Amino acid sequence: MSADVRSTVRKVKDIEYRLLPGTARQTTDIVIERDGCVTVRPPARMTPEQVDDTVLSRRRWIYRNLAEWRDLNSTRVVREWVNGESFLYLGGAYRLLLVGEQNEPVKLRDGRFCLLRSVVDQGGKAAAHEAFRDFYITRGRVRLKQRVEHFAPRVGVQPGPLQVKELGYRWASSLSGGGLHFHWKCLMAPPKIIDYIVVHELCHLHHRDHTELFWNEVDKVLPDYRERKEWLRARGAGMDL
Structure with a gap:
């Protein structure tokens, strides 16, 4: 990655x-x-x-x-910004409800994603996409920081600053200086898959490439990493807006 x-x-x-x-x-x-x-x-x-x-x-x-x-x-999902559409968060699917008033553009409340109707009416799909992206980024900074702090001692590394951002077609990347970047779409995955992505990048601070030594490091922390890796490979295309 x-x-x-x-x-x-x-x-x-x-x-x-x-x-x-x-x-x-x-x-x-x-x-x-x-x-x-x-x-x-x-x-x-x-x-x-x-x-x-x-x-x-x-x-x-x-x-x-x-x-x-x-x-x-070929099974990539194209979602619509209408009531009842399903959106992912931490592996769960939540129906969309367009609302007239709330203090944030997007909220996860009472088992639904609530989106201000004015966001769609005034800015269209692009504005709605941006509102959801910002939601994932904000939540991601907290959760990913917690998981990095949890796993870093087990991997034996001291990572640098963490960012949650748009990364194109990569789930995450590790920088030579120790910094970690994660795609905001990671927040759509179940927690155990997020943990795999985190451990994967932390192990890259030991080994930059996908060598046997690298996968041995991953295996030490997540013995079932192959199952998690396969889940991400098979279902990652559906984690999109």
């Missing part, structure tokens, strides 16, 4: 991929990102041409996983 802006786009035959900076590791890490982009992080000793050859050698795996990504994302 860690992001790196220092990348170049390459294409070998019909496979386009984003080449990330090399590392000291001995193997090449190939990942299908949430947006369907193929990212490749090779050992530092490899030339771009050697990376192309490696990508070609893994093309069947890439084709298969891209096809699976397309299947998963």
